[in-house]
Amino acid sequence: MTVLVRDLRSDDPADVAAFARVRHLALPFILWTPQAVVHHLLHTHPDARSRSLVAEEDGEVIGTAQIGLVHDSPEPGQAYLNIYVRPDRVRRGAGGLLVRTAEEHLATEGARKLFAWVLDEPAHLAFAERHGYERRRSAHFLRLGLADSTLPPPPPLPPGVELRTAADFADDPRPMFELDAETLADEPSDVAMEFTDYEAWLAETWRHPLLNRELTSVAVADGRPVAFSVAYTDGGTRYSSAMTGTVRAHRGRGLAKLTKTDSLRRARAAGCTEAFTGNDTDNGPMLAINKWLGYEVCGTEVRYVRELG
Template identity: 45%
Template sequence: MTLIVRDFRASDAAAVAEARRAAWPYRVTTAEGVAWEVRNAPAEQRFRLLVAESDGLVVGSAPTGVLTGEDTERHRPGRAFTDVHVHPAHRRRGVGTALLHSAEEYLAGLGAGTVYSWTLDERPSTTFAERRGYRRGRGSRCLRLDLTTAGLPPLGPLPPGVEVRRGTDFAADPRPCYVAESAAGRDEPGDISPDPGSYEQWLAAEWRRPERSAELTSYVLVDGVVTAYSIGLTDGRGRYVSGGTGTLRGCRGRGLAKLAKNHSLHLAHAAGCTEAIAGNDTGNAPMLTINQWFGYRPAAEEWRYLRELAV
């Protein structure tokens, strides 16, 4: 077997997406999305998509880069990421080890001190991480809802002053969506503080993301102000994935996030999606409760592992 690790080429997009879907079945992945993440990564992220090629066949990849954002308690300089994805049919052949070695070598050269990496809660994956010096951090729950049998709550009348719109209604000016998403997203639990960046960065990295569906995304407006949202992602294969649900601080506890998500799920069902997937930090009790109320059931667990690099 001839194994090499190299940088991504545009012609790799379909193969990388296929391997990633097989390795990480609870996320939405498309060839268009793989190519997009390489083209639109912020310059300061120093992003590289490492690809493992075995005898001419792409069998795995590792998106790798520096975490960018505000210097807050949850986001300190010198932190980086890499997520190793290896097609299950090609594991135990040194592919993951080669990808991780190349990723860590690159990040160490950039001066990264801590590397974060997601893994599924399955023995081969967690053992792989722990044997290479990674320790377990925060967890996330993957939940699944069968949209072919789910009895979604009916879309009843809205309270006075409240309206629901699709993402398509903001095509001409999505700035109100950016304001709401960036404000509410900062309160999302986790060991890494999300940073939406500038409006222009958000447009490139989020709004124009190929898997993001404006048709399946819902925004709740209160007195004309975007107050809550539920982002819908899809792979065009019948899968709907929640890309984030939130409510502005000060407006929580009124059922607005649930209202946004219910509309988004109805849109997904009407569009022919057959399953819905959601991932929530284990400390995000409000969102876990909402998803369980809709009928989502546990499908898998994920862990974010971290390792201190000797630089």
């Protein structure tokens, strides 16, 4: 049996569906749809030098990789590679070949530091360390059964705050861009990032096929968005919190808890039955909110890094 690595064919629906299927099997805590896979491939900023790869064995897609430069970081030379192989097709050389292909591409594009998320399981961790990657921080995946749980009542609205949705900003999304940019800057991360390109944000984030603007709850004060809980949905019954944050001037008022509770209640009313979210393991305040909402840890990933010579 022969394993080869090639670029994903974005114009081939079967190839895209196979990519999404591998990702779902390997990482069921994140929403994967063919539309989202194509969107990432076609709308990631050109400066990222992004590629989506597949590992194919005798015509069957058994592994995937999404790789690129972190072009919106103030520190040049940083890159990412996230590689997943079907759980029932491991130990066939697909993962190693994807790593080698990804590293060669990223080094050619000027990468000096490579970051990867790795499932916190012995075989996965050992694989990363065999390839020269060093362990850093970790993050939890959490799950909430919306159909069989009782959500707590929403916290009271603080004075001067109203709840709206992202759909209310469809005509002028720039205030949402500004909110996203400020909250992202304070998100726990190994890589500093800055949102400065509004047009790129529109293409990559605002028009993302998983973004559900009607279920994305936004707290507004003095006429501007100051907190939000971003909702992704897969077109079926699965929901995911893509980001929850508050601008610095309005922290400590319970707005993160307020918007996340409101978004989840909207999601359940819209027919969603399963909710996912993710948290850095050191993000105590957000973990406390999720525990209060009823989320339970269902998986963990570890951040690994390798510096190229």
